[in-house]
Amino acid sequence: MVSRAAWVYIVLVALITAVLVFAVQQATGFFYAGHVLNPWVALASLQALFLLCDSVKSPATSRQTVWSPSSAATLAAVVLLGPVAAALVGATSLLSLRRQPASDGDPARRRRLRMAERLFNGAMHALSGLAAGEAYHLLRGPIGEPHQSEFEHLALAFAAAAVVHVLANHTLVWGVNRLNRSTGSARPEGRESSLLLLLTSDLGYACLGLVIASLWQIMGWFATVIVLVPLFVARWAMGQFAEQQRAYSATMNALCQAVETKDYYTRGHGDRVSKGAVMIARQIGMSSDRTDAISFAGMLHDVGKLGVPTQVLQKTGPLTEDEFATIQLHPMRGLEIVKEIGFLFEALNGILHHHERIDGRGYPLGLAGHEIPEFARVIAVADAFDSMTSTRSYREAKSREEAVVELRRGAGTQFDPLLVEAFIAALGQDGWDLPRAAARPPDLTTVTAQDHDDPTAPLQVIIP
Amino acid sequence: MTGGTLAESGRRSQYRMAYWQNMDSGRLLLVGAAAMLAVAAFAAAAVTPIPDRKHALETALTFGGFIAFGELLRLRLPGGREAAPIAMVGAMSYALLLWLPGQPPLATNPPLVISVAAIGMAVGALPHIAAGRPAGLTGMCTRLVAVSCVAFIFRQLAPSLAHAHWELAFAVMVLLVAFGWLADAVVTALIRADDVGARFSVAMVDEMRLQWPLGLAVGASVLITVFGARVMGSTELLIFIGPLLVTQVAFRRYAAIRETYLQTVRSLAGVTEVAGYVEAGHSLRVSWLAVAVGRRLGMPEPELLALEYAALMHDIGQLSLRDPIPSGATVLVAPQDQEQIAKLGADVIRQAGVLDDVANLVRRQAWPAHGHDPAPPLGSMIIRAANAFDDMVGSSTDRDRSAAALDRLRLQPTEYDAEVVAVLADVAGRRVPSRL
Numbered sequence: 099m100v101s102r103a104a105w106v107y108i109v110l111v112a113l114i115t116a117v118l119v120f121a122v123q124q125a126t127g128f129f130y131a132g133h134v135l136n137p138w139v140a141l142a143s144l145q146a147l148f149l150l151c152d153s154v155k156s157p158a159t160s161r162q163t164v165w166s167p168s169s170a171a172t173l174a175a176v177v178l179l180g181p182v183a184a185a186l187v188g189a190t191s192l193l194s195l196r197r198q199p200a201s202d203g204d205p206a207r208r209r210r211l212r213m214a215e216r217l218f219n220g221a222m223h224a225l226s227g228l229a230a231g232e233a234y235h236l237l238r239g240p241i242g243e244p245h246q247s248e249f250e251h252l253a254l255a256f257a258a259a260a261v262v263h264v265l266a267n268h269t270l271v272w273g274v275n276r277l278n279r280s281t282g283s284a285r286p287e288g289r290e291s292s293l294l295l296l297l298t299s300d301l302g303y304a305c306l307g308l309v310i311a312s313l314w315q316i317m318g319w320f321a322t323v324i325v326l327v328p329l330f331v332a333r334w335a336m337g338q339f340a341e342q343q344r345a346y347s348a349t350m351n352a353l354c355q356a357v358e359t360k361d362y363y364t365r366g367h368g369d370r371v372s373k374g375a376v377m378i379a380r381q382i383g384m385s386s387d388r389t390d391a392i393s394f395a396g397m398l399h400d401v402g403k404l405g406v407p408t409q410v411l412q413k414t415g416p417l418t419e420d421e422f423a424t425i426q427l428h429p430m431r432g433l434e435i436v437k438e439i440g441f442l443f444e445a446l447n448g449i450l451h452h453h454e455r456i457d458g459r460g461y462p463l464g465l466a467g468h469e470i471p472e473f474a475r476v477i478a479v480a481d482a483f484d485s486m487t488s489t490r491s492y493r494e495a496k497s498r499e500e501a502v503v504e505l506r507r508g509a510g511t512q513f514d515p516l517l518v519e520a521f522i523a524a525l526g527q528d529g530w531d532l533p534r535a536a537a538r539p540p541d542l543t544t545v546t547a548q549d550h551d552d553p554t555a556p557l558q559v560i561i562p
Numbered sequence: 563m564t565g566g567t568l569a570e571s572g573r574r575s576q577y578r579m580a581y582w583q584n585m586d587s588g589r590l591l592l593v594g595a596a597a598m599l600a601v602a603a604f605a606a607a608a609v610t611p612i613p614d615r616k617h618a619l620e621t622a623l624t625f626g627g628f629i630a631f632g633e634l635l636r637l638r639l640p641g642g643r644e645a646a647p648i649a650m651v652g653a654m655s656y657a658l659l660l661w662l663p664g665q666p667p668l669a670t671n672p673p674l675v676i677s678v679a680a681i682g683m684a685v686g687a688l689p690h691i692a693a694g695r696p697a698g699l700t701g702m703c704t705r706l707v708a709v710s711c712v713a714f715i716f717r718q719l720a721p722s723l724a725h726a727h728w729e730l731a732f733a734v735m736v737l738l739v740a741f742g743w744l745a746d747a748v749v750t751a752l753i754r755a756d757d758v759g760a761r762f763s764v765a766m767v768d769e770m771r772l773q774w775p776l777g778l779a780v781g782a783s784v785l786i787t788v789f790g791a792r793v794m795g796s797t798e799l800l801i802f803i804g805p806l807l808v809t810q811v812a813f814r815r816y817a818a819i820r821e822t823y824l825q826t827v828r829s830l831a832g833v834t835e836v837a838g839y840v841e842a843g844h845s846l847r848v849s850w851l852a853v854a855v856g857r858r859l860g861m862p863e864p865e866l867l868a869l870e871y872a873a874l875m876h877d878i879g880q881l882s883l884r885d886p887i888p889s890g891a892t893v894l895v896a897p898q899d900q901e902q903i904a905k906l907g908a909d910v911i912r913q914a915g916v917l918d919d920v921a922n923l924v925r926r927q928a929w930p931a932h933g934h935d936p937a938p939p940l941g942s943m944i945i946r947a948a949n950a951f952d953d954m955v956g957s958s959t960d961r962d963r964s965a966a967a968l969d970r971l972r973l974q975p976t977e978y979d980a981e982v983v984a985v986l987a988d989v990a991g992r993r994v995p996s997r998l
Contacts, residue, residue: 246663246795253801299811305804309786312793316728327782328809331775335812342819345916346826352914353830356881404881405836435836438829439822 104277108214111270112221119185119228130180130241134314140175141183143319144310145190147171147326152219153195154333166303167329169263171322172227173307176259177252178314180241181231188223192216218274226266234259243315244308253308260304264297303329354397357404364400364549366533367484372396373531374480375473377524378517388444392473395448399477400551402432402449413548414492416558425550425557426461429453448473452481453550457511475514479505479521482513485551488533492548493555498530508553588756589700592749596703599710603676610673617665622674624796625659626682628652631803633686636698637813639772640820641863643750644701647780647813648806649686652799653679653705654742654780655787657713658735660724663795667724672713679709700753708746712738728789735788739781747773761860768863779809824870831874839880841956849873851948854989855982856941869941872911872923876945879907879924897928904928931979943979947971947986950978955990964990 129137148171168191175184194216235241239255240248306325313321354368375396379389403411406428410421417425433450451465451474458466486501496504502522509515548557612618632649639645657675660667683702691697716738723731750773751765760768783806790798831845852873856866880903895903908925911917926942927949938946954967968987971978 244793246793249794249797253797299808302804302808305801308801309790309798309805312790312798313786315793316789317732324782324786328779328786328805331779331782332805332809332812334775335809335816339812339816339819342816342823345914346819346823348916349823349914350826350830352910352917353827353833353875353878355913356878356910357830357833401830401833402836404833405838407838431836435832436829439826 101278104274105214107274107277108218108221111225112217115185115221115225115228119182119224122185122228122232123182126180126182128179128182128186130235134178134242135318137179137183139319140178140314141186143322144171144175144178144183144187147174147310147322148187148223149190149193149195150326151329152191166300167306168223169260169267169300170303170306170310170325170329172223173230173256173260173263173304174310174314174322175227176231176234176263177239177244177256177308177311178242181228181235184227184231185224186227188225188227189220191223192220194219222267222270225270226263229266230259230263233262244311256308260301260307263304264300267300350394350397354401357401364488367488367551368397368400370484370531370533371399371477371480374483374521375476377528378476378479378521381520381524382517391445392448392476395445395473396477396480398432398436399449399452399481400428400432401435402428402430404435405431417548422557426453428550429462444471444473447471448477450474452477454478455512456514460512470514475517479513479517481551482508482553483521483530484533485549486554487530490549490552495532496554498525498532504554512553588752592703592707592753593699596706599676599706600680603673603680603710606673607671607677610671612671612674613669614665617662618674621656621659621662621796622678624799625652625656626678626685628799628803629656629679629682630686633683633698633702634689635807635810636690636701637810638817638821639776639813640817641768641772643772644698645773645776646686646698646701646705647776647783647810648803649683650705650709650746650780651783651787651806652682653709654712654739654784655791657709658716658738658784658788659791660720660731660788661792663793667720670713670717670720672710672717675713676706676710679706704746704749704753707749708742711745712742715741732785732789735785736781739784743773743777743781747777758857759854760857764860764862772863776813827871827874831878834877834880840877843957844952845874845877847952847957848876848945848948851952851986851989852941852944855944855948855985858985858989859940859944859982861940865941868917868919868923869944871917871920872927872941873945873948875907875911875920876924876927876949877903877907878910879903879905881910882906900928930977931982932976940982943982944986947978947982951986951990 129141134140148168151166151168151171172184172188175187234255237255237258239252239259244252306329310321310325313324317324351369355365358365358368372393373396375392376389379392384392406424410417410424413421429450429452433446436449437446448471451463451470454460454463454465454470454474455478456467456470456475458464483501483505486496486504487498489495502525505513505518505522509518548555550557629649629652632646632652635648636644636646653675656678657670657672660670662668683706687697687699687702719734723734747766747769751762751769754760754769755762755765783802787799787802790802794801828846828849831849834840835842835844849870853866853870856869861869904925904927908921911921911924923939923941923945926938927945929938929942929946931938931943931946950971951964951967954970955964958964968983968990971983971986972980
């Protein structure tokens with residue numbers, strides 16, 4: 099939803115844009131007296147190009163991959179026709195047929211743009227087009243079909259226009275996001291690690307505007323058609339990337355579940371720990387690349403448990419030292435399994451050290467405090483919380499509140515206190531899906547008798 | 563995973579081997595041809611008089627730099643292919659360059675084009691060599707051959723196009739770019755068929771299917787560059803690098819995620835080994851054998867990828883068993899247990915929702931090759947044979963043991979398909995166990 103402050107902002111931007119465009123139009127007319135043969139045809143085809151690029155949905159994981167080539171049409175208009183035309187090209191965004199992903203992020207369910215979004219997009223693109231056009235004009239960029247003799251002038255002015263366009267665009271979007279966010283409806287996403295990528299790709303697409311403008315005197319509107327080809331190929335590749343990424347995490351999920359079928363009570367544990375780790379990561383403002391990595395690390399953190407013999411997992415009494423040692427080895431075994439995967443190094447660290455304790459009494463290496471990698475400290479909190487709120491063969495599930503109390507009790511000795519507080523804050527905002535109450539396990543599966551993750555019931559070891 | 567469903571056994575008559583399958587030293591031939599081409603081009607360029615030397619030199623330097631930059635930014639496509647789209651755009655548009663502003667239409671000069679392309683590529687390859695990466699000689703030679711073909715044909719046409727309508731020139735250039743792309747694909751497919759033991763026709767189709775999106779982008783970029791240069795001069799190339807880079811980044815990410823995907827399945831398929839269900843390295847060896855056999859039987863690449871995934875995960879159903887089978891050898895357990903493991907494994911894979919063809923392969927691996935209704939797909943028969951072979955031989959490199967295992971497979975012609983076993987025998991003979 100759109101907050102009241104954001105509405106005011108949007109209407110204000112729209113009004114200012116309208117007034118400015120009108121004023122400039124009164125002063126200069128619709129087009130500069132350039133050398134474009136049919137200015138209205140040119141305007142219409144650039145608008146069509148803009149609308150097409152703006153209407154095609156961006157590939158699903160738009161968080162890291164960006165496809166925003168519509169700026170090419172605006173900037174082509176800046177060169178060929180002048181600021182007012184550029185604003186008119188940008189304003190076509192009002193009519194965009196794009197569908198937004200639903201708020202729950204499900205790529206299958208898309209909705210039409212809301213009125214406020216249309217109004218804002220149209221005004222924003224028009225205003226940035228106008229600003230870019232004025233910047234270009236101010237630096238005496240020649241308006242009309244470009245010629246090589248004026249190239250140096252043109253290139254400089256165009257570069258400035260492109261930068262102004264990108265800046266105006268991002269500033270306006272940043273403003274509306276900020277106002278909208280303060281109502282608390284949308285939580286801040288992970289910090290954008292790919293801001294550089296975003297800017298580079300924006301400027302890369304902007305270059306196409308100059309290409310269209312150059313080709314115009316030879317092929318007219320056909321220039322927009324041929325420029326579309328590489329654009330759509332890039333989009334295709336991004337779509338393939340998104341599709342592969344989805345397939346990848348689905349496969350990963352399925353395989354993790356397969357690993358967990360071995361043990362009835364811990365089903366879904368990896369998935370929930372992964373979610374918890376991501377909650378903490380978002381809360382402390384981790385970059386999106388690292389958030390993705392910690393999600394995988396959380397999912398796979400116990401994969402090494404497969405190497406622990408079933409009879410050890412099923413044993414009810416105290417463990418012998420050897421048996422305890424095999425349990426302590428499971429992070430190492432997990433690392434062994436996943437180390438070939440092209441993960442971030444940090445994810446591997448998270449898996450290896452997720453049973454270290456802040457006071458240095460954990461395993462496998464007995465690291466303490468900030469020697470323990472951040473990923474491992476995050477996973478440890480989510481891991482313990484999920485273990486406590488799940489049913490075990492020797493006890494019922496604890497309530498969320500009891501588990502929070504236990505986490506606080508362990509803060510500073512077992513857990514990183516900052517991360518515990520971050521997790522509790524995130525719990526308040528996102529909630530937590532408690533695992534389904536486990537019914538009597540069917541015969542095929544085995545049951546963990548003692549949970550090595552449970553901080554309230556540490557494993558008992560026979561001391562000889 | 564894209565691509566068709568698995569060929570049912572009825573289609574198998576077409577999986578017969580062709581005589582050129584074992585074509586040797588194709589790579590050597592290509593490199594030799596390219597080297598001779600380059601030397602001849604240097605010589606010819608040295609003696610051919612060039613009108614307007616100053617401008618020609620300037621253009622050659624610009625395009626040479628562009629080509630070198632493109633070689634620097636090579637791209638690994640899925641399946642281990644190397645492409646250099648930006649270098650290709652530079653070389654092709656130099657070959658088709660007809661107009662520059664303020665100059666009469668250029669006299670196209672194929673030797674000069676080939677020389678500049680060769681030097682540009684070599685310069686661009688140097689940093690790769692310095693960084694210890696492969697020089698990518700084959701790819702460069704392929705590109706050079708394709709560019710030379712286009713340059714020579716275009717010289718015949720250029721004089722009549724120089725003053726024609728832009729539409730005509732455009733259409734001719736579209737055809738030439740397509741031709742160049744095709745030449746590139748043919749040479750690449752020949753080399754690949756030679757390298758991995760695939761059939762040429764299959765390799766060609768694989769090549770074209772994989773390369774067309776990038777080829778389309780390269781082709782359109784060439785046309786934009788050639789016509790843009792008519793207005794802006796060769797400095798326009800600099801502007802055009804921006805959008806090309808965006809395309810390149812998109813492809814790079816795509817290829818990277820495919821690689822990670824495969825690595826992840828490889829690693830996670832190894833959990834059966836850590837859990838003590840199967841011998842160490844079993845999944846990897848079976849997948850290596852299965853892919854080699856499938857390729858020789860003419861399976862196209864999307865099917866091979868499904869086969870690789872299925873072979874890696876063929877034992878994943880064992881995770882649902884309470885106790886490990888002794889040394890994990892499914893070949894020794896009763897047929898109904900094999901069936902059960904295959905079914906459990908397929909259920910696991912089907913949960914992913916995106917790997918249904920893989921799940922089907924895993925599900926049907928327990929079916930005997932002949933006499934089962936419906937008949938198992940070729941991929942399942944391959945996995946069945948490769949799995950049985952590896953269960954009996956393991957990581958051993960003893961030739962007698964391997965021969966005995968193959969004999970045992972041959973004695974059960976209803977269980978294991980005779981043609982699959984014949985190819986398996988061939989593949990297993992030349993297997994390289996050091997890596998596995």
